[in-house]
Amino acid sequence: MNFLRTPPLPACSGGALLAVLMLVASSCYYPRSKPGWEYMPDMAHGTAYETYGVNPHFPDSMASRPTVPGTIPRGPYMPFHFSKTPEGYDSAGKYLFMPAGMDTQDLSAGKHHYTIYCAVCHGSGGKANGSIVENPNVVNPYPPPPSYFREDILNLPEGKMFYSIHYGKNLMGAYGKVLNPEEIWQVVFYVKNMQKHYLDSVQAAAAAQSATASNPQR
Ligand code: HEC
Structure with a gap:
């Protein structure tokens, strides 16, 4: 009985084994x-x-996502606690004050920000004659903002000034996302400084006039 004898390997099995090995080996080769x-x-x-x-996966199709409501950013961008209401404006006028110790460095930083962001409308000297307001080449000039030397703006509390720069006001855009609180204070400091110079010059002119009036011969 031959049944239990292992059958001899078929003649081709050696070749088949070699082919399989070559296939396996060649599959590792991968030209870049x-x-x-x-x-x-x-x-x-x-x-x-x-x-x-x-990004079509979002209803507003914007790939850049807004932050989750209530997110508090790290670093100098702190939440602003005065609400965007007339009451918020008034309380900013009463309770929001410039940090102590502003110095000449803050003044020059303020001038830097002012020149970039504000002078186009308010004018480099604050007289509401910026290049998009008073410019013969601009076809449709921007309505002039108030001069910083108008009575009410001269008396505007620094907190209200901060508030209006942070939130914007009517035709003026908001700068709360462009300038951080420290930078806004530097700009306010610069504007207040312009106003102080103006008031000083008005006072000096008035003093000079009264001196001439009391001594007309000179
Ligand atoms: C596009 C023009 C424009 C730019 C730029 C601009 N402003 Fe104004 N600004 C205005 C106008 C217009 C008003 C008057 C708003 C009103 O009372 O209706 C105003 C008002 C103000 C006031 C008075 C706010 C108040 O509470 O009455 C201040 C202070 C001021 N701007 C400062 C700035 C500073 C600082 C910058 C730069 C960070 C700036 N503005 C940039 C147009 C501009």
């Missing part, structure tokens, strides 16, 4: 110029969206 097939490329390579591009 010709990458292999990918069966689920989306899983290997997620779709990248441009930061400010369109």
Whole structure:
């Protein structure tokens, strides 16, 4: 009985084994110029969206997402506790004050921010004659803001000034997201300084006039 005898290996089995080994070995070879097939490329390579591009997965289609409500940013951007209401404006006037110890460095920083963000409307000297307000080349000039030397703006409390720069006011845009509180104070300091110089010059002129009036021969 031959049944239990192991059958002889077929003649081709050696060749088949070699072919399988070659296939296995060659599958490890991968020339960079010709990458292999990918069966689920989306899983290997997620779709990248441009930061400010369109992303259809969000209802507003903006790839850049707003922060979660109530987020408190780290660093110099602190929450502003005066509400955007007439009452908030009034209480800022009463309870919001410039930090103590503002110095000449703050003044020059204030001038720097002012020149970049404010002078186009308010004018470099604060006389409401900025380049988009008073400019013969501008076809549709911007309505002039108040001069900083108008009675009510001269008397505007620094807290209200901060408030209006932070939230904006009517035709003036909000700068609360552009300038941090320290920078806003530097700008307020610079504007108040312009006003002080103006008041000093008015006072000096008045004094000179009264001196001439009391001594007309000179
Ligand atoms: C696009 C023009 C424009 C720019 C830029 C601008 N302002 Fe104004 N600003 C105005 C106008 C207009 C008003 C008058 C708002 C009102 O009372 O209706 C105003 C009002 C103000 C007031 C008075 C606010 C109040 O409470 O009555 C201050 C102070 C002021 N601006 C400072 C600044 C500073 C500082 C900057 C720069 C950070 C700036 N503005 C940038 C147009 C501008």
